[in-house]
Amino acid sequence: MTNREYLEIEKLVDVIIDNRGKTVPTSEFGIPLIATNCIKHSSIYPTFENIRFIDKNVYDTWFRAHLESNDIIFVNKGTPGRCCLVPDPVSFVAAQDMVGLRFKKHLNPYYMLAVLRSKEIQTTIENNHVGLVIAHLRKQELVKLKLPILDEHTRNKIGDIYEVISNKIELNNKINAKLEATAKMLYDYWFVQFDFPGADGKPYKSSGGEMVYNEVLKREIPKGWDVKKLNALTSFLSRGISPKYTYENKGIPVLNQKCIREYGLKYQFQRRHDNVAKNAVNRLIKKYDVLVNSTGVGTLGRVALVRWLIENEVTVDSHVTIVRAIPENINIVFFGYSLLTKQREIEGFANGSTGQVELNRSQLSDINLLIPQANFQTNFEEFYNPIIEKVSINEKQNYELASLRDWLLPMLMNGQVTVKDTYEMVEEKLGMAAEQEVKYVR
């Protein structure tokens, strides 16, 4: 059993950077200003979603103090307790509703982040916030919050493990983003600009390949290409089941709207359906299906390509539509990717209503898809399939690493598992010695 004591945050920090309580003047360009929605536990650093900007003058004069790298940004309001690390270099400012915690030098920032994010501390925060409408952890409560502090050696080891796992996840995400960007570039080049390699090997359209006006699209497309409606290409267009949920580890995964994010599946939001009813059996998703978020003004139309299945049998709930192409009519990989590029158009189906909106399936079936000659579809598949495989491996690894991290940390904190055992478990998941990985990451 390791030594541990609980110490109040005010005894652990050098300074708290606090710019709450007033509204920072924003401008159109300049230094990114993040809000609380950018602080998420799925990433160690803040994301840059819906950010605003401030100008240099405001940066120099408005703030009481600025964040430094390795500070921890802590959200006080909305969802109190969410926290992230400040990266190096610091590429943004943070204003309302959060504070920066600068822990004393001997406290490993990754250890502190792990502690703050732990179930134990998150639960304590949950039980101590106030606010009938908006949850709010008062600063006076925050500074009195007691954190478990183990001996320095153990702290550093736990920090290292948290760092390695988190960085590996970040790295995998970055690799995946690059891989997908490559696919997008090729797709645009071939199927939007029509500069696929022509018969002479030169870019088709740029080197004068023959174009034909298409009545349906009202623009020119390469000669020999076709335009077909979605319903002429698909065999299956259906929403999922109304599941009865269970929290046991039985039944099959049911994906909901939350799982459809950034053109892919976020399996961490899955729930489970406890009886594999007949209606679920014929609504199991398959690799290369496209899932469409089918309700909600702001979420309708989000699409995802099924790149991998977490279990053999996975279904979706009644707010997600499964779209499946007929392989005889179109290359299903090409089809899947093409439909992803239609997200904007599908989102447009949510227009014109102030209340609830639902996916209009006749509109969906009516979407026109450009159909290149079969060999180009196959060429795209040959290019994109290896990307799908690599992306899937990384996503699977991230899923496992995140689960492992969340499972391990409380046990490490309690001394129920040793650092040495942990290294071995992490190593197994990473396929690389964890201690070596620590060095590699740094």
Add this chain to the structure above:
DNA sequence: CTGGTCGTGCTTCGCGTGCT
């Protein structure tokens, strides 16, 4: 069972106000 629609409540947001 299919193919949806409806009502509701939770979450998150911007933009402050007013007390100490």
Add this chain to the structure above:
DNA sequence: AGCACGCGAAGCACGACCAG
């Protein structure tokens, strides 16, 4: 000045429900 705190609205998700 600094901080606690909340309004109003929009976003979001989901279970209940319904007609054929």
